[in-house]
Amino acid sequence: MGRRLTFDIFRYNPSVPGSTPRIQTFQLEETPGMNLFVALTRLREEQDPSLKFDFVCRMALCGSCGMLINGRPRLACKTFTRDLPAQINLFPLPVFKLLGDLSVDTGTWFRNLALKTGAWLHTSRAFEHDAREERMDNETALRIYEAERCIECGCCLAACAKVHLQKEFIGAAGINRLVRFMLDPRDERGVAQYFEVLGSENGIYGCMGLMGCEDNCPKDLPLQLQLAYIRRRLAATGVSRSQTRQGKG
């Protein structure tokens, strides 16, 4: 027999008139190898079909199931009940728009980030569909991959006090996404152009070094080293350009 788990779950559906935020308590028998995906699915199927939460891949690849598990941002599919006490509190991720209960909309935030920072490959070359793909050396590919492993679940943003203090700060997920394009030889933007986008209080120089991002990243990305890398690259450019004010290239 497993433990008897108690779930205190945040319930609120902003799209339903008259809905007010409250905590609902559920009880569930723990089964071997139970993760929160299993637990929440059982709660929905057996106890309350109106419970809202997001899952797609159940294997820490899609980034949908980020939530506050006992106060800390975690992926529900990657969190096993055996690692938690019998009392489990579930809240939706802060920072993002609440869709209902544990479900939040990370998509809008990341789309705004992409538009604001130009987080896509900038190239003047037209795409040739029948041309052979260009080769890239393995080291560069691996470095890009290390940044691109980010699944944009938003846990680093929820774990960063600075993001809570300053809504415009793009956080580790935002900066890491730009690192990916900075490393890419196909992107034609120079460091100076990246400085325009990232070299401010809302970009890399807004980071206070709290390290909550790295410590709460479900994918164990080396965020500290990524942030330090971009901080140095941009500082070198920013200082050397300080004499001549250049426009956008």
Place this chain on the structure above:
Amino acid sequence: MPDKPEALGPNPRVDLYLELAGLVSGLLLVTFLWVHAFLNATVILGAPVFDGMARFLERYYLSPVGIGLGLLVGLIHVLSVARRIPTGYREQRSLWRVARKLRHADTYAWILQVITGLIILVLASTHIWVVLADWPLQAAKSAFRVQTNYLSFYIILLLVAEYHAGAGIYRQFVKWGWFRRRSVALAVGTAVALILTVNLGGLWAFHQLGVAR
């Protein structure tokens, strides 16, 4: 989709300069603090050694220059890092709420760094005031202070300053450096422990000197 992405700030270099000012002034202050520790600790070798050191610094104008530059750099440091302090009620509430939920060591360490910074502002000012009011430096005067009311004052100032300095260089190395946090923490922790020992040794020597007289 806009073909030109919106830049985040009108002139982003200001934020870089503030960041660099905080970094450089902080490192200079740590250097000052550690040099100060060793100069202070000359009293372990005896009051005459300390007095000789004080006279030497005085003769070559190193004392006034050192203290003057220290004050200037300190001022720059305060001005460049104070922007980080969440001063508003809403910000404070937001910060503490995140910290309490996360129970994350480095977030708490940062909060403690802000608090110790404010304490240093008061205590270090008092320390400078008291020392300058009783100029020139002499082992006997320092010993008298330590033996009377100021021992707890100096122990608090020492612990608070060393914490602030240690946490500061750790954070700066993590923010700018090539090294993983664990190695940075180990190196900084060792250095702080060493300097703390030197300082406590100096304080103990002053205290013994006071008792002896």
